[in-house]
Amino acid sequence: xxxxxxxxxxxxxxxxxxxxxxxxxxxxxxxxxxxxxxxxxxxxxxxxxxxxxxxxxxxxxxxxxxxxxxxxxxxxxxxxxxxxxxxxxxxxxxxxxxxxxxxxxxxxxxxxxxxxxxxxxxxxxxxxxxxxxxxxxxxxxxxxxxxxxxxxxxxxxxxxxxxxxxxxxxxxxxxxxxxxxxxxxxxxxxxxxxxxxxxxxxxxxxxx
Numbered sequence: 001x002x003x004x005x006x007x008x009x010x011x012x013x014x015x016x017x018x019x020x021x022x023x024x025x026x027x028x029x030x031x032x033x034x035x036x037x038x039x040x041x042x043x044x045x046x047x048x049x050x051x052x053x054x055x056x057x058x059x060x061x062x063x064x065x066x067x068x069x070x071x072x073x074x075x076x077x078x079x080x081x082x083x084x085x086x087x088x089x090x091x092x093x094x095x096x097x098x099x100x101x102x103x104x105x106x107x108x109x110x111x112x113x114x115x116x117x118x119x120x121x122x123x124x125x126x127x128x129x130x131x132x133x134x135x136x137x138x139x140x141x142x143x144x145x146x147x148x149x150x151x152x153x154x155x156x157x158x159x160x161x162x163x164x165x166x167x168x169x170x171x172x173x174x175x176x177x178x179x180x181x182x183x184x185x186x187x188x189x190x191x192x193x194x195x196x197x198x199x200x201x202x203x204x205x206x207x208x
Contacts, residue, residue, distance in 0.1 A: 007070045007077075012063050020074035021185035024177045027071050031064075033178045034110030037171060039064060043151040044167035050156035058152055065148050068170065069141055075173050076137045079128040083184050088122040113175040115168060120176060124183075127176035131169055144170060 005015045013026040031039070039056070046053040053061070113121050120127050131140075143166040150157035157163055 007073045008066065009070050012066050013070070020077045021181060023070055023074035024181040025185055027067055027074075027174075028178060028181060030067055032110065033175065036174050037114070040167050040170055040174075043148060044163050047147045047150035047157040047163050048160060050154060052154055053151040061148060061152060065145060068144055068174075071174060071177060072137060072140050072144070072170075075128045075177055076132050078125060078180070079132045081125050081128075083125050083180055088118075111178065113179060115171040116175050116179070120172070121179060124176035124179040127172055131173055135169075140166075140169070 006018060007020070007023050009015055009017060009023065009026065012030065013023075017023055017026065042055060043053050043061075056064070116124070116127065135143075143162065146157060147163060147166050
C-alpha cells in the first residue's frame, strides 16, 4: 500500500504531500527561519545547562519536534537532487531578495542564512548530501529528540559535542531547506511570516 503521508506530517501540516519542497513550504509557514533558529539555539543551551526550556509550552515543543522530523525526512529525500542552477555572487548577500520570504521586508535579515558557508548558500542541496552521508536519517532524528527531551527536563544532556553537532547540523539543514524553497518552490514573496499552528491558529514564533 502506498504511503499517503511519506513525510509524517499528520498532526501539524497537510497530509498527502509527496514533494519535499512543498514540505518545506509547510514548515516555513508553521514557523519562519528566524523562529527556528531561535528555538533550536535556546533549546540547545537549555539541554546543556539543566534548566528547563519554558519559552514555549511543552505541547508546542512536541509539535515542533514533529515538524523538524518532517524537515529531516524531506531533506534526506533531496540529498541526490541539484535544484535549479544559480549563479550566486557574494554581493547577492547584501540584497535580501534572494533569501527573504514573504512581503515584510523588515524581516528579511531574520531569514539570512547564518550557519551556511557561501558555497553552501550557492549550492544548498549539497548540504543535504553531505549531512546524510555523515549520519543517517535515523541518527539525526534520535539526536534531535534527545536534545528536545533534555531541554524540557531538569537534567542536562551529557555531551557538549552531541548538542553542538545536532544544533549546528539542524540549523544548516533548515537554512539550506529555506534557500531551496525560496529558489525552487516559490517561497520568495509567496508566504507571509505568520506561524500557523495545527489548529489553524496563529501566534508569534519564539523571540530571542
